[in-house]
Amino acid sequence: MKSGVAAIAASFTLATIVVLTSVGTAQELPKAGTGTIHSGWKGTGTVTEVADKHVYWVGTWSAVSFNDEGRGFLHRMAWTCPAVSDINNSLASMRGLCVLTDAQGDKIHGSWFNAGSLDKELVGRFEMTTGTGKYAGIKGGWEIACSVITVDSASCRQKYTYRLP
Numbered sequence: 796m797k798s799g800v801a802a803i804a805a806s807f808t809l810a811t812i813v814v815l816t817s818v819g820t821a822q823e824l825p826k827a828g829t830g831t832i833h834s835g836w837k838g839t840g841t842v843t844e845v846a847d848k849h850v851y852w853v854g855t856w857s858a859v860s861f862n863d864e865g866r867g868f869l870h871r872m873a874w875t876c877p878a879v880s881d882i883n884n885s886l887a888s889m890r891g892l893c894v895l896t897d898a899q900g901d902k903i904h905g906s907w908f909n910a911g912s913l914d915k916e917l918v919g920r921f922e923m924t925t926g927t928g929k930y931a932g933i934k935g936g937w938e939i940a941c942s943v944i945t946v947d948s949a950s951c952r953q954k955y956t957y958r959l960p
Contacts, residue, residue: 824868824929824930824959825868826958826959827957827958827959828867828868828955828956828957829954829955829956829957830862830863830864830867830868830869830954830955831862831863831952831953831954831955832860832861832862832863832869832870832937832952832953832955833860833861833863833950833951833952833953834858834859834860834861834874834950834951834953835858835859835948835949835950836856836857836858836874836941836948836949836950836951837856837857837858837947837948838852838854838855838856838857838878838947838948838949839854839855839857839947840852840853840854840855840878841853841854846883848883848884848885849881849882849883849884850882851879851880851881851882852878852879852880852882853878853879853880854877854878855875855876855877855878856874856876856878856891857873857874857875857876858873858874858876858951859871859872859873859874860872860874860895860953868955868957869895869953869955871897871898872895872896872897872903873895873896873897874893874894874895874896875893875894875896876891876892876893876894876907877891877892878890878891878892879891882913885912885913885914886910886911886912886913887909887910887911887912887913887917888908888910889908889909889910889917889919890906890907890908890909891906891907892904892905892906892907893905893906893907893921899928899929900928901926901927901928901929901930902926902927902928902930903923903925903926903930903933904923904924904925904926905921905922905923905924905936906921906922906924907919907920907921907922907939908920909939909941913943914943916940916941916942917939917940917941917942917943917949918938918939918940918941919938919939920936920937920938920939921936921937921939921953922935922936923935923936923957929959930959931959931960932959932960933957933958933959934957934958935955935956935957935958936955936956936957937953937954937955937956938953938954939951939952939953940952940953
């Protein structure tokens, strides 16, 4: 009898988890939206000195973004961004491409640039070029404002606008 009750309780618990998970992931993405996100970044790459106090960096930035509402567009997205940086006397110019991947494996592709002083905020723009799955046909972009934490890490804030067909 106890094993039957335990099996029913386990089945109920599993069913509840499945239903709650489905509700959390089944929300349809609105056809257009605006909002803000924040992200933490880690860079790995190679630095080449081209002159005194002038370096060139080639590598990949990786990040996770969180929608400031705690849900919705760009929440818990993994970013992989091959990039290049030209840093001359603490003034940086950076650009690259990105693939953003959500928990279901759908992707957003885009390009970005930013510039500024490493001891202040680097500002720029990200433009979405294409997407897969629920992001197919996506257009839009966002402003980027990043602060360097260490040589290979940064935190960024973004204000986004997007639209789907």
